[in-house]
Amino acid sequence: MTALSVPEDSLFGLDNLPYGVYSVDGSAPRVATRLDNHAIDLGLLLGTDGDNAVFEASTLNPFMAQGRARWVEVRAAIGEALRGDVPHEAIHSLTDVTMHLPVEVADYVDFYASEHHASNLGRLFRPDNPDPLMPNWKHLPVGYHGRSASIVVSGTDIVRPQGQRKGPQDPEPVFGPSVRLDIEAELGFIVGTGNAMGTQIAADEAEQHIFGAVLFNDWSARDIQAWEYVPLGPNLGKSFASTISAWVIPMLALQEAKVSVPDQDPQVLSYLQMKQPWGLDVDLEVAWNGQTVTRPPYAEMYWSPAQMLAHTTVNGAPTRTGDVYASGTISGPEKDQRGAFIELTWGGAEPITVNGEERTFLLDGDEITLTATAPGANGHRIGFGECTGRILPAR
Template sequence: MPPFDIPEGDPFGPHNLPYGVFSPSGSQERTVGVRLGDHVLDAGAAARALGSPHAGLLARPSLDALLAAGRPVWSDVRRAMREWVTTPEHQEALAPCFHPLSTVTLHLPFQVADYVDFYSSEHHARNVGQIFRPDAEDSLTPNWKHLPIGYHGRSGTVVVSGTDVVRPSGQRKAPADAAPVFGPSIRLDIEAEVGFVVGVPSELGSPVPLDGFREHVFGLCLLNDWSARDIQAWEYVPLGPFLGKSFATSVSAWITPLEALEEARVTPPERTHPLLPYLDDSGAGPGGYDLRISVAINGKVVAEPPFSTMYWTAAQQLAQMTVNGASLRTGDLYGSGTVSGPSENQRGSLLELTWNGRDPLELPEGKRTFLEDGDVVTLSAWAPGPDGTRIGLGDVTGRVVPA
């Protein structure tokens, strides 16, 4: 039966309605879908069945047209979707438009234009500093409290949840080695992150201010920034991440619109340094999001990083990456950086969880410092919703396969 009567407490009820792209069972055609419970609503078919003016926008093989349409349209479509799935009179017309989630194939929901990744958790940055610069007076770099640090990644290797991740190969050199060697990474890691999806583009030469965030960003998703720590350590000086990051970035098949997360907005941590005007959000209201993330390896939860602790907000990140006049494109994706909290069980990477391999994790399959072939990593999350409900974010899963 189509899910007109959602069980109480379902995190994918009418209060959520994330967007994705799917192919029905037995078909290779892709179309926009909206998740409701354990079903997927064919958004284009539903719009046609109910005579919606948005039918042409939703009957597409990707979310790109919807992303580019802008916030007034995003709000109209979401309002219509919620009315469609909660009005009993629509049930007969909508019933043929639902597909069981277990029977469909999910795809990367939008064409990724540019990809940027940040480094915005103070707890993560301090842990990394303590691991690699234990004798430094301050574990943070001098610029960290003044701007969101980031790097430009590779959009062509962003993959949808469920895609296998091939263990990358490259140069690596341990401190005691006389010369570098080439081969598969032996320190393969994950980074639990949140990705933000840009809808409306901006003009080259025109920075996007803090208050432009909600006009340009459509929604968010979970993101796993796979990292080959040994390749990264040898290559990153002086220009930063390169091959140790660019082999794969996994994202959820479901994009949660910002409008679904109004109840989850929170004030970010207190700023300890004065900010330049373009980053000063002191009067901007709650710019953070209360997202409760879980990291599981082979089914066992190993960490629960809280996104509410992120020092730099998504609006500040957007302002930083455009302040030099860089333009936005529909489908731009930017990652929050690894999400870590103050407790040991809130660290969003194996680098931190095992303290660079010093303290192995105990799993049913044995000890882990970094990932082994066959390991399956799953990120999941929820956020507070209206009236005590939960907003579920789509999982991100990836299995490591040999080089």
């Protein structure tokens, strides 16, 4: 047995306790929590009898499906167990483990919830329009349905996508690798328990269904996207890959990070109204080949995660354990708070300097890492880990 100590400034102390799936030396994947720089096997910590058999699963889905009351119970049990002596065989240094995709993703929807991001893109693409936002934007959380199969865990290389594109000087569309490959720094939210087809999740009840949050990079081929998206929206420009962080931060750990959303004017329709619409005070950083280039603030997001889930189900669409919905690009009012390179470089017209070189969009070999922190309990900050991907040449 081992007594674990955690530095006071650790982003993964007892007030965080995220969930992930790990393996060691090719063993079967199992469920773990993280304490400082260790993965703690939950089956070996809490046992695997009865309801705890879910900790031997290769994804978090069986545990998430047990529901919110069980999430509360397990979180308390983990905290109590880690304050005492821990079985030595349950403790693994993060340097010795392989982290896996933590959930089996059922469905995936991506939203467009940042007014700053939507306004910047409106100014870029519709410079003559006095209102950069589309008429529906402040009435509903705009989103598109993506491909769950292309969501990968942090550390997975991303192959440059190919597709049709048509630049301003091209007389006809051409086919080839994307030359305007971009990122979108987002948060992703994971549905723990869903709703039956034909029913809805009310905005004020959404948190009963949301298990946790991850960092989310919605890789975007802007040239493919620009040619294809009218009239039905993103498809191949988005569907090739999205990366999530390996550790799922429970919503129970993010209670101190709750903040009010910006004033929603005009008043939203009744199904989107909440007693107290909440956002999250999460500070992100985007590193491009090791250099921090932007710091997007999630607290600026116009639409609440709860409103996004309520909107997803208002037409009676079902959600399932493992569904992921993402916030869309997180951007703040300042240039160094923009969460996509199409904004940061103003469509490529204003390059930024990365490690001494002027850059606009991603080149082969580039590596992007998202990190984030948020207020936790007892005045501490909690971390989300890393969300990293490296670009490989087109195949």
